Structures are given as C-alpha cells and as structure tokens.
Amino acid sequence: MPYGDAMNARVRSEERRAEIVRAALEVIAERGYRGASLAAVAERVGLTQQGLLHYFPTKEALLVAVLKERDQWDAVPATRWRIDLLASLVEYNAMRPGIIQTFSALLGESVTEGHPARGYFTDRYRQVRESMAAVLRTEYGDRLPNGLTPERTAPLLVAVMDGLQYQWLLDPDAVDMPGAFRDFLALLGEEA
Amino acid sequence: MPYGDAMNARVRSEERRAEIVRAALEVIAERGYRGASLAAVAERVGLTQQGLLHYFPTKEALLVAVLKERDQWDAVPATRWRIDLLASLVEYNAMRPGIIQTFSALLGESVTEGHPARGYFTDRYRQVRESMAAVLRTEYGDRLPNGLTPERTAPLLVAVMDGLQYQWLLDPDAVDMPGAFRDFLALLGEEA
DNA sequence: AACGAAACCTACCGCGTTACAGGTAACGGG
DNA sequence: CCCGTTACCTGTAACGCGGTAGGTTTCGTT
Numbered sequence: 001m002p003y004g005d006a007m008n009a010r011v012r013s014e015e016r017r018a019e020i021v022r023a024a025l026e027v028i029a030e031r032g033y034r035g036a037s038l039a040a041v042a043e044r045v046g047l048t049q050q051g052l053l054h055y056f057p058t059k060e061a062l063l064v065a066v067l068k069e070r071d072q073w074d075a076v077p078a079t080r081w082r083i084d085l086l087a088s089l090v091e092y093n094a095m096r097p098g099i100i101q102t103f104s105a106l107l108g109e110s111v112t113e114g115h116p117a118r119g120y121f122t123d124r125y126r127q128v129r130e131s132m133a134a135v136l137r138t139e140y141g142d143r144l145p146n147g148l149t150p151e152r153t154a155p156l157l158v159a160v161m162d163g164l165q166y167q168w169l170l171d172p173d174a175v176d177m178p179g180a181f182r183d184f185l186a187l188l189g190e191e192a
Numbered sequence: 193m194p195y196g197d198a199m200n201a202r203v204r205s206e207e208r209r210a211e212i213v214r215a216a217l218e219v220i221a222e223r224g225y226r227g228a229s230l231a232a233v234a235e236r237v238g239l240t241q242q243g244l245l246h247y248f249p250t251k252e253a254l255l256v257a258v259l260k261e262r263d264q265w266d267a268v269p270a271t272r273w274r275i276d277l278l279a280s281l282v283e284y285n286a287m288r289p290g291i292i293q294t295f296s297a298l299l300g301e302s303v304t305e306g307h308p309a310r311g312y313f314t315d316r317y318r319q320v321r322e323s324m325a326a327v328l329r330t331e332y333g334d335r336l337p338n339g340l341t342p343e344r345t346a347p348l349l350v351a352v353m354d355g356l357q358y359q360w361l362l363d364p365d366a367v368d369m370p371g372a373f374r375d376f377l378a379l380l381g382e383e384a
Numbered sequence: 385a386a387c388g389a390a391a392c393c394t395a396c397c398g399c400g401t402t403a404c405a406g407g408t409a410a411c412g413g414g
Numbered sequence: 415c416c417c418g419t420t421a422c423c424t425g426t427a428a429c430g431c432g433g434t435a436g437g438t439t440t441c442g443t444t
Contacts, residue, residue: 030305052238108300111361113222145377163351169303170314
C-alpha cells in the first residue's frame with residue numbers, strides 16, 4: 001500500500017471538509033445552530049445538501065467538527081498563557097466578529113434542553129476556569145485584591161469576557177470590548 | 193358604555209394572554225425562540241396552535257409580549273436600585289433558573305442576523321448600562337478603584353452578571369453565582 | 385484497460401412549521 | 415330574545431427541514 005498519491009485524495013478530502021466547516025461557522029454565526037440548514041452550508045461551498053451529507057452524515061456530526069475545530073484553534077497558545085496575552089486575545093477577537101458571533105450564538109443555544117453542544121460547553125468552561133485560575137496564580141500568586149483566590153476569580157474573568165462579547169456584538173459602537181477588559185484586569189492588579 | 197361586566201370578558205381575556213405568555217417563557221427556556229413552536233406553547237395551555245393565534249396573530253407578536261412582560265418585571269425596582277439590592281437580585285435569580293434560562297437563550301439567539309429580539313436587547317443593554325452607572329455613582333461616587341469611572345465600570349458589572357449566568361446554567365454545581373457576584377462587588381469596594 | 389472506491393447528484397419521503405380561511409358554539413349587552 | 419363579538423376549532427396551504435436510496439461520474443491504483 002503505497003502512500004505517495006493515496007495522500008492526495010485524502011488531503012483533498014480533508015481540505016473539502018475544512019472548507020465545509022468554515023462555511024458552517026459562518027452560517028451558524030448568522031442563524032445559530034438550530035437555524036442553520038445543511039442546504040445553506042452546502043450552497044456556500046457549491047454543493048447540494050446531499051453532497052454535504054457525504055462528508056458529514058448528520059447535522060450533528062457537522063457541529064461536532066465545528067466544535068473540534070474551535071478546540072484546536074485555541075489549544076495552541078493554551079500551553080502557557082499570560083494575562084497580557086489574554087488582553088491581546090480580546091483585542092484580536094474584536095477584529096473577528098464572525099467567530100465570536102458563532103460561539104456566542106452557540107453558547108446561548110447550548111443552555112437549552114437537549115442541545116448537542118451542551119456537554120461540550122460544560123466541559124470546556126470547567127477546563128477554561130481551571131486554566132484561568134492557573135494563569136492568575138502565576139501572574140499574581142495568591143495576592144489578589146480583597147483576599148480573593150485565583151480559583152474564585154477565574155469564573156469572574158471568564159464571565160467578563162463572555163458578557164462583554166454579547167454587549168459588543170449587540171452594539172459595537174457603544175462598548176469598547178478590549179478597553180473594558182483591560183479595565184477589569186487593572187482591577188485585579190490592585191494590591192490588597 | 194357601562195364598564196361593570198364588560199370588564200369580565202376583558203379580564204378573562206387578559207388572564208388567558210398572561211397564561212400563554214407564561215407558557216411561552218417556559219418553552220423558550222427549553223428550546224429557544226427559533227426552536228419553540230406555537231403548537232408546543234398552545235398545548236401547554238390547552239389550546240390548539242390555531243387557537244393560540246387568536247390571541248397572538250404571529251409568533252413574533254408572542255415574542256414581543258414575552259419581552260414586554262420582562263420589562264414590566266424589573267421596571268418596578270428600577271426606580272432606585274442599590275448595590276446590595278443587586279446582590280440580592282442575583283441571589284433571587286439563582287432560585288429561578290427558568291427565567292434566567294429563557295433570557296440567556298434569547299440573548300444568545302439575538303446576536304444572530306435578523307433576530308426579532310435584537311433591537312430589544314440592544315436598547316435594553318444600553319439602558320441597563322446607564323442605570324448601572326447611576327447606581328455605581330450613588331454608591332461609590334467617582335471613587336472607584338484604579339481611577340475607573342462609573343460609566344466605564346457599568347459594562348463590566350453587566351458582563352459579570354450575564355457571564356456568570358451562562359456558566360451557572362451549564363454547571364450549577366461548579367459555579368456559585370451569587371458568591372462570585374459578591375466577590376466582584378467586593379472588588380469594586382476596594383478604595384484606590 | 386479494468387476495476388473499485390470516492391465524490392458527488394437526482395429523486396423522494398415524512399415530518400414539522402407558520403399562517404390563512406372559514407365555521408361554530410358560547411356569552412354578554414341591548 | 416336577538417345579535418354581535420369573543421373564543422375557539424377543523425381543514426389546509428405552502429414550505430423547509432434532515433435524512434434515505436440509488437444512480438452516475440471521476441479518478442487513482444493495479
């Protein structure tokens with residue numbers, strides 16, 4: 001079983017799948033998961049709905065692929081984050097409304113009964129809180145204002161990021177997301 | 193035009209409408225607005241879908257009624273809020289997951305294109321930010337930590353409330369929503 | 385050149401959705 | 415007692431949805 005050109009087909013298939021996932025991200029941003037139709041995603045990559053089902057046998061399978069992509073996306077810098085990089089991330093996000101909108105819509109839907117992304121988000125947030133607590137500890141040690149521990153502060157940090165995103169998506173001109181986030185970080189920088 | 197019993201019919205009708213709105217709140221909490229079918233709402237109040245349309249001519253009209261109810265709901269204490277009442281509100285919310293879930297799901301959906309609740313939330317958040325800024329000013333004056341102004345702090349306050357709600361809805365056991373919110377308030381209480 | 389698999393497409397099914405049309409029974413006011 | 419309004423219901427139109435079945439073309443391998 002030679003590899004040489006057998007890979008070509010595989011690579012092309014993988015590229016097509018990635019293309020589809022990208023389109024799905026867009027459509028979900030515009031309509032949410034429930035509102036996103038396979039046909040709309042398919043059209044965006046020049047396929048019929050049934051053609052799309054050749055790559056992802058069900059709508060849920062496509063969603064799983066979307067979520068997996070997301071994991072991969074920020075798994076890279078997850079190794080060692082620092083507070084200032086976090087601020088940069090928010091700034092970066094402010095230039096990519098699409099991605100934010102996708103996952104804000106998804107997060108909102110996920111609190112709904114029987115939503116296929118619910119488990120994903122539950123796990124993810126638990127993980128993110130832990131990760132943020134670690135970041136806070138390496139940055140500030142246990143010397144956070146008001147006797148707060150990193151573990152108790154982490155949910156706040158995450159909440160601020162998410163909450164600001166919603167306000168910003170609804171009214172970008174009224175909310176300076178990166179600025180507000182820096183304000184919050186400054187609040188944590190204060191010595192008790 | 194005598195009022196006496198003419199009111200009876202009107203009252204009964206109004207009660208029915210309120211009943212329907214209540215059912216709609218539930219169904220939206222469970223499935224979101226897009227996922228909520230008129231038939232499901234109707235069934236919950238013992239009507240057919242067409243019977244429901246007698247009270248609300250379109251699905252969107254029903255949503256508008258739901259949002260109006262919400263406005264009325266917290267318009268009462270909006271006259272004069274204080275920080276400690278805010279903490280109590282969060283505590284109260286923690287005992288009513290249903291309502292929170294309804295509006296968290298709705299907020300998530302609303303960032304989506306052409307969602308009928310988008311305008312509502314945009315206006316509302318602008319208003320809430322103003323209101324919160326006023327609360328912060330009466331509580332702390334302009335003496336917030338780190339030279340923050342009430343206007344710059346308000347978005348953070350709102351973001352924390354919303355963000356905590358999502359984390360809490362996804363994993364109630366892992367997140368102490370009222371406690372975390374108090375932590376945040378304590379952060380603001382620190383003198384610069 | 386032949387073959388087998390991958391990459392699509394057409395056709396179709398069954399269901400759920402909002403909304404419209406029109407009918408009917410109850411009920412309250414004159 | 416009549417009559418108009420209110421409060422529903424049945425029937426149905428029109429459409430979009432996810433998913434299945436099965437065929438056909440394309441293409442790399444042998």
